[in-house]
Amino acid sequence: VTPYTGVPGTKHERTFIAIKPDGVERGLISEVIARFEKKGYKLVALKLMTATEARARDHYADLAGRPFFGGLVKYFSSGPIVCMVWEGTDVILTGRKILGATNPNQAAPGTLRGDNCISTGRNLVHGSDGPDSAKHEIGMWFTQAEIQDYTRSIDEWVVSDN
Numbered sequence: 001v002t003p004y005t006g007v008p009g010t011k012h013e014r015t016f017i018a019i020k021p022d023g024v025e026r027g028l029i030s031e032v033i034a035r036f037e038k039k040g041y042k043l044v045a046l047k048l049m050t051a052t053e054a055r056a057r058d059h060y061a062d063l064a065g066r067p068f069f070g071g072l073v074k075y076f077s078s079g080p081i082v083c084m085v086w087e088g089t090d091v092i093l094t095g096r097k098i099l100g101a102t103n104p105n106q107a108a109p110g111t112l113r114g115d116n117c118i119s120t121g122r123n124l125v126h127g128s129d130g131p132d133s134a135k136h137e138i139g140m141w142f143t144q145a146e147i148q149d150y151t152r153s154i155d156e157w158v159v160s161d162n
């Protein structure tokens with residue numbers, strides 16, 4: 001059984017991806033999910049919820065000293081977000097590439113941020129930035145019972161061991 005926060009460096013690597021309130025409001029939920037789904041990653045957890053300001057502060061605790069922190073907390077807790085855990089080889093780093101750079105104007109065309117937004121303060125999506133934050137974020141947004149361990153019949157067409 002895979003530990004519910006995943007095993008970085010294996011095909012059971014997991015990352016926390018969230019669609020921020022602007023993405024939900026703008027009707028971009030399916031766009032974000034489609035990108036990860038088409039790539040071949042496996043969705044193992046999904047929920048719509050509204051973060052309290054306290055939770056938003058916790059989630060972004062490493063940015064607490066920054067001038068934009070207050071605005072960021074208000075933004076992130078301003079409406080429903082879609083919380084997800086995606087699994088697959090290299091999903092943490094590759095997931096970040098699918099999102100694109102933090103500043104949408106530096107995000108390459110073809111990325112979610114590059115194609116769908118223009119302000120750093122309204123940049124649509126969140127993704128864990130490394131193995132430690134993935135583990136921490138999956139643990140803070142989900143309980144073990146909310147994560148599904150399952151095998152897809154398509155996996156033999158997506159996942160090769162060599």
Ligand code: GDP
Nearest residue numbers: 068071072101102120121122123125126127129
């Ligand atoms: P991420 O990992 O790419 O999301 O970027 P960071 O971890 O550096 O920052 C977290 C989030 O804070 C970003 O996604 C933005 O929503 C927000 N943020 C970061 N830098 C700025 C900034 O300079 N101005 C504003 N308004 N928001 C920022």
Ligand code: MG
Nearest residue numbers: 126127128129
């Ligand atoms: Mg970050």
